Amino acid sequence: MPSQRLAAVVSSPVRDLLALIDRPDVISFAGGLPAPELFDLANWRTAFDTALSGPHARRHLQYAPTEGDPRLRAAAAARMTARGLPTAADQLLITTGSQQALTLVAAALLDPGAVVAVDQPTYLAALQCFGMAGARIVPVTPDDPDTLARVFTRERPTLLYLVPTFANPTGRTLDAHRRAAIVALAQRHGVWIVEDDPYGELRYRGEHLTPMAAAGDRVIHLGSLSKIGAPGLRLGWLRAPAPLRAALIVAKQAADLHTSTIDQAAAAAYLDATDLDAHIDRLRDAYRERRDTMLAALPEIMPDGATWTDPDGGMFVWVRLPGGADTAQLLPVALEHDVAFVPGAPFYAADPDPATLRLSFTAATPAVIREGMRRLGKALTAG
Template sequence: MPVPLPGRAALPALAARVRVTGGSPVRDILAVTARPEVINFAGGLPAPELFDREGVADAFRYALQETPAQALQYATTEGEPVLREQLAARTTARGLPTGADDLLVTTGSQQALSLLATALVDPGDTVLVEAPCYLAALQAFGLAGARIVAVPCDEDGPDPQALAELVVRERPKLFYTVPAFQNPTGRTLSAGRRAALASVAARHGLWIVEDDPYGELRYEGERVDWIAAHPDARDRTVLLGSFSKVMAPGLRLGWLRAPAELRRACAVAKQAADLHTPTVNQLAAARYLTACDLDAHVARVAAVYRERRDALLAGLADALPQGSVWTRPEGGMFVWARLPEAYDTTALLPQVLAQDVAYVPGAPFYAGEPDRATLRLCFVTQTPPEIEEGLRRLGRGLGVLG
């Protein structure tokens, strides 16, 4: 006789850190906007038609044909030496002397954030962030139990004096920043502002986590040196990098550069998380860097993205309510807009979605009191004609256009 199945067991009580950490509104919106007719300004997705599919495919074929035993085997937690050597050379060429042993390869730079939170943050510790801040960083630090405090910012980035005062008052474990083409605002910190933040770090013993996923996507102006390259901050800055925006996000390849003791602690955390980043992906990326010209590929991508940025900027005045203001990023993927005070972009989103267009409301990007009149627009995934049509739909959804 068949044995009856037992009733469904009650779910064990969830850990407190999961109960108090919300999901990603961006991911939730992407699920809603998966329909092909939706013009999606919400996601931070690179344009898939610009991926170097042949170059990446050739790199994987090489890894699997020439080094199959290595490519399909377990690897060291720190990462494949050949890839770390190439990453170190690229970092050194950009003004920050780096050896292969200074780097830990991670499964996307998001994992680097998670490892740092695990290695550094105890429940109740204070972490300082920008206002507004990259949403997934808020999740990573929140999941670790951090008390997250926002540093006041102006159009040039975090206010150094306000940062210094918060360091003295809050005694934080670290300060997290995206200095180049920030997510969500698109702003870039000047060399002077970076030097001022480095000086605060040196005077007050502050650790800085400098996240740079977008820095190579510059469309105009001159590159600004990393905070990590500043003499005042060199021994107390963790630099994060990623291939997601310049090669392909599906590879899930990132890295962190950190002093030896902290890097070892992150490696221990990574061993507990996933042992190591997939070997075949690392070897394929290393082959790509050897056989292809990544810088030339990035330049081609940046040229297309610049056209798309310009198309978005050209149409915003007609799509947004009178009195709105927005950023003009020199690179990256995002424009940040603020509507007049009476507008709530979270409340308005359903009627905008009804027009088959999407944005991300600004409120989730704030650690403290949110500015509910703000929104983020990603311009890189859509073509200029799609952007033009998307802005018409956005204007109708906001009640600006009939």
């Protein structure tokens, strides 16, 4: 009954996984959720009240321009400029979360049968999104420029999708040298790069890396307030190279006319009245401790031969179990022990490694992480 395009996306893994979170007795390392107790609730409440007060209050309940609230675009542009990506407000399109930006890019760039190159493993809702657009998805290894060049030559992808900083699901980061090489290669082959950057400000050690978009004009940069502000507002932004901007705005208009006027106005008021950098420092301190707690527990619970990533920032640790393990079969055992993770296979565009799994460390306190890891250890022994 559904369209072939949609039927091809057989399941909805993110959604099935989000369902695991709500059982209150489960300690979930599954969802990529920010910690709710760290939300800047009082200032958000003030920001909504500000947006619904004063002479422009009624305008914030009305239809609004597709591109987004001018004050929010200016504030986002200023933040990007400060992080080494010089950006003018009119280069930005406000999106309903950066998830929407993926759909807009797909609508604006992908004809059915177009090829999309993706890191492997990668964000599974991006795979889903490109799949729904009728694209053929080709996995690449961005860390290996020779292979990347061969794939660009052979497959002629329309775009390369990357989460170059603290990637979902691996937590890995592409270094400055590699970034420059990939941008140059994409430029040479006429490939668009989508640089999805929701986690870049959540760095727990090491030096900030300049976004790839600063190095070339074929990079579409996606930013988001979800991990540094609050995901419930569904606010992201897309920095589009000039030749794509008009098409993306048409796609955005067809998608939802514009993003919530009141949420945009509240975010503009929030950024105006609050020191977001100070808030991000608080997030960093808390998440760094959670990261360290999880990484300290891993050697105690993991079997010999297991490996895992050691992320400099973001939300995720990526684990590989030894000896032909299948984490999809481990998950029900883990749930019996009241702990959850995400099996790794759905993050692969091809040839999934069933021995992998993703753990998120941001949503639980250190004490809860320790207890959750203890449970996971018992599940690993039982499973």
